[in-house]
Amino acid sequence: MMRQMADDWSARQYLKFEDERTRPPRDLLAQVPLDRPARVVDLGCGPGNSTELLIERFPQAEVVGIDSSPDMLRQARERLPGRTFLEGDLSTWLPQERTDLLFGNAVFQWVPDHPAVLGRLIEALPAGGVLAVQMPDNTEEPALALMRDVGSDGPWASRLAKANAARDDLPRPETYYDLLRPLAAHLDIWHTVYNHVMASPQAVVEWFKGSALRPFLSALEGDTRNGFVNAYTAAIAKAYPARHDGKVLLRFPRLFIVAVK
Numbered sequence: 001m002m003r004q005m006a007d008d009w010s011a012r013q014y015l016k017f018e019d020e021r022t023r024p025p026r027d028l029l030a031q032v033p034l035d036r037p038a039r040v041v042d043l044g045c046g047p048g049n050s051t052e053l054l055i056e057r058f059p060q061a062e063v064v065g066i067d068s069s070p071d072m073l074r075q076a077r078e079r080l081p082g083r084t085f086l087e088g089d090l091s092t093w094l095p096q097e098r099t100d101l102l103f104g105n106a107v108f109q110w111v112p113d114h115p116a117v118l119g120r121l122i123e124a125l126p127a128g129g130v131l132a133v134q135m136p137d138n139t140e141e142p143a144l145a146l147m148r149d150v151g152s153d154g155p156w157a158s159r160l161a162k163a164n165a166a167r168d169d170l171p172r173p174e175t176y177y178d179l180l181r182p183l184a185a186h187l188d189i190w191h192t193v194y195n196h197v198m199a200s201p202q203a204v205v206e207w208f209k210g211s212a213l214r215p216f217l218s219a220l221e222g223d224t225r226n227g228f229v230n231a232y233t234a235a236i237a238k239a240y241p242a243r244h245d246g247k248v249l250l251r252f253p254r255l256f257i258v259a260v261k
């Protein structure tokens with residue numbers, strides 16, 4: 001079961017790698033089999049980058065963003081004035097109006113017991129409605145394994161015990177299939193592995209400062225925090241060696257689910 005991320009997100013840090021972070025929602029949206037949905041909700045809309053894609057694809061639709069982070073909602077409202085962004089917690093949120101598309105990019109990995117939540121969201125769709133979800137499936141990748149290893153070995157270890165337990169592996173596709181297929185007329189589940197080209201090992205660390213590192217960093221301060229970041233950066237430099245041009249490839253597997261009710 002996933003445990004919810006306790007601290008707020010920094011929209012600015014997250015958007016440092018906007019091009020790379022917007023590729024998965026583009027790939028997810030490309031598989032949504034809808035032409036003219038009347039109402040679309042961007043679940044965990046963050047700073048509005050995924051919401052913007054939804055507005056581009058469905059200009060006639062009412063597009064609404066939901067997020068639990070006031071910082072993200074503020075950025076989204078600045079980016080897309082005139083659109084509706086509402087604070088909500090996806091562990092309990094359900095659409096109150098008929099909604100044709102529920103789109104959740106890079107959010108459900110943080111929602112406790114998210115497979116059951118996805119089931120409830122499909123049940124809330126009208127016939128023909130779509131739930132489209134993408135989640136990082138990278139907990140076994142070196143970048144996340146090293147976060148846990150470095151985090152549990154050093155003067156910071158006791159402060160990081162909670163962060164170290166914050167995200168579990170995603171269930172396997174079979175688990176989602178068995179749970180969601182009875183609720184859907186059509187269900188498509190796939191993985192894509194991205195290889196993001198990063199400028200340096202430090203850039204890999206900066207990437208994760210906008211996501212998986214946040215619970216670690218918010219539990220530390222001062223020299224202890226710097227010590228942890230330095231030890232993690234050194235470990236990342238070993239695990240992600242420079243290519244011929246000095247760049248580093250960040251391998252990033254992601255899981256996609258598209259359910260049509």
Ligand SMILES: C[S@@+](CC[C@H](N)C(=O)[O-])C[C@H]1O[C@@H](n2cnc3c(N)ncnc32)[C@H](O)[C@@H]1O
Nearest residue numbers: 044045046050067068069072089090105106107
């Ligand atoms: C990685 S960002 C994804 C942002 C955007 N959807 C995108 O495609 O880039 C994850 C977002 O989920 C939000 N979030 C995390 N847990 C949540 C919850 N339980 N309910 C609502 N939003 C949540 C975070 O505040 C953050 O804005």
